[in-house]
Amino acid sequence: MHTLTLAEISRALSAKEFSAEELTRALLDRIAQVDPELNSFITVTEAQAIEQAKAADQRRAQGETGALLGTPIAHKDLFCTQGIRTSCGSKMLDNFIAPYNATVVQKLADAGVVSLGKLNMDEFAMGSANESSHYGPVKNPWDTSRIPGGSSGGSAAAVAARLVPAATGTDTGGSIRQPAALTNLTGLKPTYGRVSRWGMIAYASSLDQGGMLARNAEDCALLLQAMAGFDPKDSTSVDQPVDDYLASLEKPLAGLRIGLPKEYFGEGLDSRIADLTLKAVDELKKLGATVKDISLPNMQHAIPAYYVIAPAEASSNLSRYDGVRFGYRCEDPKDLTDLYKRSRAEGFGDEVRRRIMVGTYALSAGYYDAYYLKAQRIRRLIKNDFVAAFNDVDVILGPTTPSVAWKLGEKNNDPVAEYLMDIYTITANLAGVPGLSMPAGFVDGLPVGVQLLAPYFQEGRLLNIAHQFQKATDWHTKAPTGFLK
Amino acid sequence: MALERSDVEKIAHLARLGLNDADIERTTGTLNDILGLIDRMQAVNTDNIEPLAHPLEAVQRLRPDEVTETNQRDAYQAIAPAVENGLFLVPKVIE
Numbered sequence A: 001m002h003t004l005t006l007a008e009i010s011r012a013l014s015a016k017e018f019s020a021e022e023l024t025r026a027l028l029d030r031i032a033q034v035d036p037e038l039n040s041f042i043t044v045t046e047a048q049a050i051e052q053a054k055a056a057d058q059r060r061a062q063g064e065t066g067a068l069l070g071t072p073i074a075h076k077d078l079f080c081t082q083g084i085r086t087s088c089g090s091k092m093l094d095n096f097i098a099p100y101n102a103t104v105v106q107k108l109a110d111a112g113v114v115s116l117g118k119l120n121m122d123e124f125a126m127g128s129a130n131e132s133s134h135y136g137p138v139k140n141p142w143d144t145s146r147i148p149g150g151s152s153g154g155s156a157a158a159v160a161a162r163l164v165p166a167a168t169g170t171d172t173g174g175s176i177r178q179p180a181a182l183t184n185l186t187g188l189k190p191t192y193g194r195v196s197r198w199g200m201i202a203y204a205s206s207l208d209q210g211g212m213l214a215r216n217a218e219d220c221a222l223l224l225q226a227m228a229g230f231d232p233k234d235s236t237s238v239d240q241p242v243d244d245y246l247a248s249l250e251k252p253l254a255g256l257r258i259g260l261p262k263e264y265f266g267e268g269l270d271s272r273i274a275d276l277t278l279k280a281v282d283e284l285k286k287l288g289a290t291v292k293d294i295s296l297p298n299m300q301h302a303i304p305a306y307y308v309i310a311p312a313e314a315s316s317n318l319s320r321y322d323g324v325r326f327g328y329r330c331e332d333p334k335d336l337t338d339l340y341k342r343s344r345a346e347g348f349g350d351e352v353r354r355r356i357m358v359g360t361y362a363l364s365a366g367y368y369d370a371y372y373l374k375a376q377r378i379r380r381l382i383k384n385d386f387v388a389a390f391n392d393v394d395v396i397l398g399p400t401t402p403s404v405a406w407k408l409g410e411k412n413n414d415p416v417a418e419y420l421m422d423i424y425t426i427t428a429n430l431a432g433v434p435g436l437s438m439p440a441g442f443v444d445g446l447p448v449g450v451q452l453l454a455p456y457f458q459e460g461r462l463l464n465i466a467h468q469f470q471k472a473t474d475w476h477t478k479a480p481t482g483f484l485k
Numbered sequence B: 001m002a003l004e005r006s007d008v009e010k011i012a013h014l015a016r017l018g019l020n021d022a023d024i025e026r027t028t029g030t031l032n033d034i035l036g037l038i039d040r041m042q043a044v045n046t047d048n049i050e051p052l053a054h055p056l057e058a059v060q061r062l063r064p065d066e067v068t069e070t071n072q073r074d075a076y077q078a079i080a081p082a083v084e085n086g087l088f089l090v091p092k093v094i095e
Helices: A006-014 A020-037 A046-061 A103-110 A153-160 A177-182 A217-227 A271-286 A299-320 A336-347 A350-363 A368-389 A415-420 A426-431 A459-472 B005-014 B021-043 B073-077
Strands: A041-044 A072-076 A114-119 A166-170 A186-189 A210-214 A257-261 A290-294 A395-399 A435-443 A446-453
Touching (some): A006 A217, A020 A041, A072 A103, A103 A217, A177 A186, A177 A435, A257 A271, A271 A435, A435 A459
Parallel strands (some): A257 A395
Antiparallel strands (some): A041 A114, A395 A446
């Protein structure tokens, strides 16, 4: 049962081949058996999962037929879950039990989705390797000496190892697409504002967006259909109708115009990844697409701008962790200042403290114009590049990452080296456009992902292209052999 | 412009992060590496380019000024480190 996709599970449940409860128990057993090797879960919610599965079976028995009714997933541990710890991968929130559900969690629960637990992640979603988690690093099922990517590394490892058919994730600079690429999954970051941020613990509010990692585009479409939509509780949620993503999957690709930005194929890219990316392009051409060389001239400035904007917003967002109302509090504070300073120094890990300090500096008196406003001006240049490119092409295609998954510990002492790995993904967050990564082959036995970017609110187009590609190829069906049984 | 140890101490204070001597030492080097990366921005010509704060340039939505939240003080206080009689406790501020 664990090798089935969400769509296959949905069909099997409606054909009564097994019940949601049987499936849930089988997956929980498998998590208990396999996950110690991967560390992808922070919390497994066994009792709640069985309760939700029984309720879903009952709803089905009463004639309900929702596509997701009784299907299992797991949530990245930054979506608030009522009554269940939401740690955000941090010692700061190790004891935090949210008094409410995130909108995404609630919407999926209403659709009858069974949540198996909360998934490991980089602390406060800051990282590209899932090594900054308070709960220890996550291993890549394709090679357990390697990182699964981050920050949604637990989501990626759990789905790749077939512990769960799909998982939620969040993407502030590539945190869905990069781990999806490094573990042979399909991952979608929707348009900024398409999925509610309410109850999603904030990192950088103008960049954060919820999405999912799954085994194929069809499963992403099923989940997005339930997750997307206007939410009055999120002040930057967009009030625009939600497309029929499942219906868009089957559109033919004839006439599709793909842009290949020359900046995505320059220095720093593993040439074998470049070759696989171009092979994916050839496949799409066979399906009727045409290709055009384009340029996104300001891409090279995206990393410096991102590493001002994201830390600046983080330093502001994370000021709420003060040891007073919730979260970690230090022992025996001398006075209020000592309470703040020690609670924060002891509760946050290295990378979070670093980003808070970079952000505090960038926003401090005398530096605001030179750093924060400068970065926001560059952000407009990057958005303008996309707007101009989408006048000529329907989607942009390139590699998701410059390299395959690296070894655990390899970049631990060099944050700048790790930041540079985000080069192909962060522009989508700065511009707010949707992006998808899909499997496109292997280098030395390790997965490679290709990224597609589309104009605002064209998630349906991305899913359509990925689905058609996945009907013509079988990269996405490959599983890490050690985790198949 | 490289940060000195004293700059890092000041930033840590502004951020209310109580770093020890070893942390400050280590952090100074790393922050300078990061600022080196960030400073590449200064070479970009952004004359006459307006800052972009929101990707879709949306403005803050307003809603009618009505009470929509119910009182959940007990739920919120259940997860607080220290409370008494419905109040959040902190160390004594006024002698």
